[in-house]
Amino acid sequence: MSLWKRGNTWWSFFYIDGVRHQASTGTSNKRQAEQIEQKFKADANARRYQLVQYDPHLTVGNLIVRFITDAPAKSHHLFQFKTLLPFFGDTLVLRLNRNMAHEYRLWRKRQKPVCDATVNRALSVLRHVLFWAVDESLIQSNPMTRVPLVRERRLKRPVMSLAEEDRMLPVLLEYLRRIVIAALDTGMRRGEILKQRWEDIDLSRKLLSVTRSKTAEGESREIPLTKRLFNLLMEQRQNSGIVFTYNGGPISWIRKGWLGGIKRAGLRHFRFHDLRHTFNTRLMEAGVIQDVRMALMGHSAGSRVHSIYTHVEMPVKCEAIARLEKWVQQQSQGGQHASETADAPSVEPVQGPQAVEEEVPG
Numbered sequence: 531m532s533l534w535k536r537g538n539t540w541w542s543f544f545y546i547d548g549v550r551h552q553a554s555t556g557t558s559n560k561r562q563a564e565q566i567e568q569k570f571k572a573d574a575n576a577r578r579y580q581l582v583q584y585d586p587h588l589t590v591g592n593l594i595v596r597f598i599t600d601a602p603a604k605s606h607h608l609f610q611f612k613t614l615l616p617f618f619g620d621t622l623v624l625r626l627n628r629n630m631a632h633e634y635r636l637w638r639k640r641q642k643p644v645c646d647a648t649v650n651r652a653l654s655v656l657r658h659v660l661f662w663a664v665d666e667s668l669i670q671s672n673p674m675t676r677v678p679l680v681r682e683r684r685l686k687r688p689v690m691s692l693a694e695e696d697r698m699l700p701v702l703l704e705y706l707r708r709i710v711i712a713a714l715d716t717g718m719r720r721g722e723i724l725k726q727r728w729e730d731i732d733l734s735r736k737l738l739s740v741t742r743s744k745t746a747e748g749e750s751r752e753i754p755l756t757k758r759l760f761n762l763l764m765e766q767r768q769n770s771g772i773v774f775t776y777n778g779g780p781i782s783w784i785r786k787g788w789l790g791g792i793k794r795a796g797l798r799h800f801r802f803h804d805l806r807h808t809f810n811t812r813l814m815e816a817g818v819i820q821d822v823r824m825a826l827m828g829h830s831a832g833s834r835v836h837s838i839y840t841h842v843e844m845p846v847k848c849e850a851i852a853r854l855e856k857w858v859q860q861q862s863q864g865g866q867h868a869s870e871t872a873d874a875p876s877v878e879p880v881q882g883p884q885a886v887e888e889e890v891p892g
Contacts, residue, residue, distance in 0.1 A: 533563055540565040542608065546574055553646045561854065590626070590656075591619035596668070597659050613638065616817040623663070626673040635680070646680040647707035653679060688800055690714075690808045692861050698795040705776045706787045707722040708762055710805065711773070715756040715854075716826045717809035719744065721801050724781050726773045733767065736760050737844075743828055754842065756853040826850065 532544045533555075540555045551574055594611055595764075597603060617634050618626075635649045653674070660672040699707055711722050714786035716805045720798065722743050730739040736755045743751070754765070761815040763773070772780045788802050806827070823829075826847060 533560070533567060544571060546571075546573075569590060585668070586622070586624060588623050589619065590621050590623055591615055593623055593663055593668065594619075594659060597662055598859045600666070601662050606651075607655055607658075613652055614656055623660075623669055623673075626660075628674075628677050631674065631677045645683075647682040650679045650682060651723075653677060665690045687807045688798065688804050689811045690800060690804065692858065694795070694797050698791055698797060701794040702791045703787060704708050705774065705781070706784060706791065707812055708766075709774050709781075709784065710791075711762060712757060713802065713805035715759040716753045717806050717813075718753070719806060720748070723774060724772075724784075728770050728773055729761060731773065733760070733764060740828065752824065752847070753826055754848045756851055767804060813850060813854055816850075816853040818853055822846055822850045 534541050534543060536554075538558045540557060540560060541552060541614065542555055542563070543550065543552045544567075545551070551570070555566040555568055557563050558567065574775055594615065598608070598611075617637055618630075621630070634653070635646075638644055638649050638652070644838075654767055657672065657674045657677065660669070660674050663669045663671050699710065702710060709723055712718060712726075713720070716723075716738065718726075722740050725742040726738070727741045730741045732739075733755075738753045738755055740751050740753070749845055764774075774781060784802065792800060810827060813826070
């Protein structure tokens with residue numbers, strides 16, 4: 531018998547694989563104590579074989595709180611939780627199903643006109659949290675595993691012309707003008723630019739190493755500097771610290787200044803991320819092949835065959851940036867360039883890894 535009475539309370543003592551387990555049943559009734567002890571033994575045996583012991587009363591809201599506390603929750607996770615919690619917050623995790631994802635999509639569209647891609651991002655975050663719960667043995671399986679996401683329509687991305695660039699740069703504040711030039715001449719993401727440090731810029735070699743990127747492919751990639759960006763950095767040269775600052779401090783939000791600049795310049799709507807697309811498009815029109823563009827921008831090669839073996843040497847990157855500067859100069863000359871290119875021989879492609887020229891959507 532493994533029940534022993536201490537004072538007025540029954541205690542349970544038993545062994546599993548030579549390990550002693552003891553716990554108080556919290557009752558003076560022996561029959562209840564025997565039932566509680568059976569539960570103790572069942573739970574201990576389940577842990578022995580790594581069986582999931584889940585809480586049937588766990589809600590999505592409580593699960594998200596645990597995810598924020600214990601998991602490395604990122605900023606985009608926190609942003610999507612604002613729209614997920616009002617709908618799923620009080621729902622039991624065990625009651626989640628595919629139909630609720632469809633109901634959530636309809637609910638979002640009734641609240642505010644949103645595209646399917648926006649709802650897909652939110653459902654992807656919820657699915658990520660549920661996969662984390664499975665890994666942490668909080669639930670047995672992910673009920674959102676096979677939820678189909680609506681196919682997203684390809685949107686036309688605007689490309690900023692040189693004329694629009696010339697209209698916008700003069701009306702920007704100095705700190706934002708430097709950031710926009712960096713985006714146009716390097717194709718870096720907004721977060722990469724705002725986190726760039728002086729320690730990772732080699733002005734003697736005219737080379738920039740990306741300090742921090744949202745993708746593994748973009749981490750520590752090297753980008754040759756254009757003459758314009760090189761001269762701009764030389765004016766503000768420092769030995770350490772954040773490169774792009776405002777009043778000596780780091781910058782975390784530029785949306786207000788960006789939209790104000792668009793309005794003052796009288797331009798059509800542009801997202802800041804469209805500057806990255808502009809950089810890629812200009813490289814493409816300058817004759818730079820896809821593999822070189824992907825190396826400069828830190829794009830993942832996806833499922834392309836032998837993509838993990840592709841390596842672009844630094845001279846090829848430098849030649850690509852030189853072609854970009856030459857293309858910008860020729861486009862700025864306008865009609866003169868058009869007449870010259872009619873008689874000029876075709877431009878040789880940048881020497882480097884050969885690849886089929888194809889645009890990867892997204």
